[in-house]
Amino acid sequence: MSKSKITATIFIGMFLLNLFSCAHRVKERDALNMPAKKYDLVLVHGLSNMHCWGDDFLLQCINIWGPKHVFAVYTTESRAVCERDVQGEPLICCGEDNYSAGDDDIATQSEYLNKSILELQATRGLGQRFCIISHSMGGLVARHYIAQHPGNVVGLVTLGTPHHGDPLADSFGWIGFFIGAGDAVDNITPDYMAEFNRQFPIPDSSVPGNCKIYTIRGDSDGYDSFGWGGELFFGWPVMRIFYWTDSDGIVPEQSSLIEGAMHIGDFSGDDHYDLVRDPEVVIKAAEYLP
Numbered sequence: 001m002s003k004s005k006i007t008a009t010i011f012i013g014m015f016l017l018n019l020f021s022c023a024h025r026v027k028e029r030d031a032l033n034m035p036a037k038k039y040d041l042v043l044v045h046g047l048s049n050m051h052c053w054g055d056d057f058l059l060q061c062i063n064i065w066g067p068k069h070v071f072a073v074y075t076t077e078s079r080a081v082c083e084r085d086v087q088g089e090p091l092i093c094c095g096e097d098n099y100s101a102g103d104d105d106i107a108t109q110s111e112y113l114n115k116s117i118l119e120l121q122a123t124r125g126l127g128q129r130f131c132i133i134s135h136s137m138g139g140l141v142a143r144h145y146i147a148q149h150p151g152n153v154v155g156l157v158t159l160g161t162p163h164h165g166d167p168l169a170d171s172f173g174w175i176g177f178f179i180g181a182g183d184a185v186d187n188i189t190p191d192y193m194a195e196f197n198r199q200f201p202i203p204d205s206s207v208p209g210n211c212k213i214y215t216i217r218g219d220s221d222g223y224d225s226f227g228w229g230g231e232l233f234f235g236w237p238v239m240r241i242f243y244w245t246d247s248d249g250i251v252p253e254q255s256s257l258i259e260g261a262m263h264i265g266d267f268s269g270d271d272h273y274d275l276v277r278d279p280e281v282v283i284k285a286a287e288y289l290p
Contacts, residue, residue: 075102105186162255217253228273
C-alpha cells in the first residue's frame with residue numbers, strides 16, 4: 001500500500017472513530033433527581049460554528065430545561081427565528097446555522113447576540129433573565145455580553161473557552177484569513193486576551209445580581225481525536241511539542257480556567273469537539289445553573 005493510501009486510511013479511520021465515539025445515553029430530568037429550572041437557557045457556539053451542538057447534547061438540554069425553554073443563538077447578522085426538531089423535541093433558534101456564524105470579532109458577535117436575545121424575548125418568550133452555556137470562543141462573546149448588559153445573565157458555563165487565549169491563533173492565524181474568520185482568530189491570541197481580561201474581568205459572584213461564571217474543560221489524548229476536519233488530530237501534537245502543554249486538541253488546559261470563575265468539571269474523555277456532543281457535560285452544567 002502506498003504512503004498516500006496509508007495516510008488516507010488513517011484519516012478515514014480517525015474520522016469514523018470520532019463520529020461514533022460520542023454515543024451517549026440522554027437522561028430525563030426526573031431520572032436525574034434535578035429540580036425544575038427557574039431560568040431559560042441560551043446556547044452560544046464557538047468560532048465559525050465549526051463544532052456544532054450535537055443532537056444528544058441538545059436533547060439533554062431540552063430534557064432538563066424543558067421544551068420551549070432552550071434557545072440556540074447563531075452569531076450572524078440574521079435575526080431569523082425558527083424551530084428545529086431535535087429527536088422529536090423543539091429547539092428555538094435565532095440566526096443562520098452555518099459556518100459563517102462566529103467569524104467576526106468578539107464585540108461584533110456580542111452585538112449579534114444582544115439583538116438575537118431581544119428578538120427571542122419579543123417573539124418567542126425568552127425570559128428577561130436567563131442562563132448561558134457557551135463553547136470555545138462563544139464563552140468570550142458571552143462574557144462581553146454580560147459586561148455590556150449586567151443583570152441579564154444569572155449564570156454562565158463555558159466549555160473549553162480560551163480565557164487566556166490560544167497559541168494556535170498565533171501559529172496558524174493565517175488560516176483564519178482563508179476561512180473568512182480572520183477577525184475572530186485575531187481576538188483569541190494570548191496578547192489580545194490579556195487585554196480583554198483587563199477590560200472585562202470576571203464579575204465578583206458574591207455581589208448580588210452579578211452573573212456567576214463556571215468553567216468546564218476537556219482533554220484530548222492525542223491521536224484518538226480528529227475533530228471536524230482534522231484540526232484536533234494536528235492541534236494536540238502542536239500544543240504538546242511546541243508549547244509543552246496538555247490540551248483538548250485546541251485550547252491549552254490552563255487557558256480553559258480563569259481566576260474568579262468556579263471550575264466545575266474536567267472531562268478527560270472529551271476533546272474540544274466532544275464537549276458539545278456529550279450529554280454528561282450538560283448534566284454537570286445544569287447542577288450549577290439555576
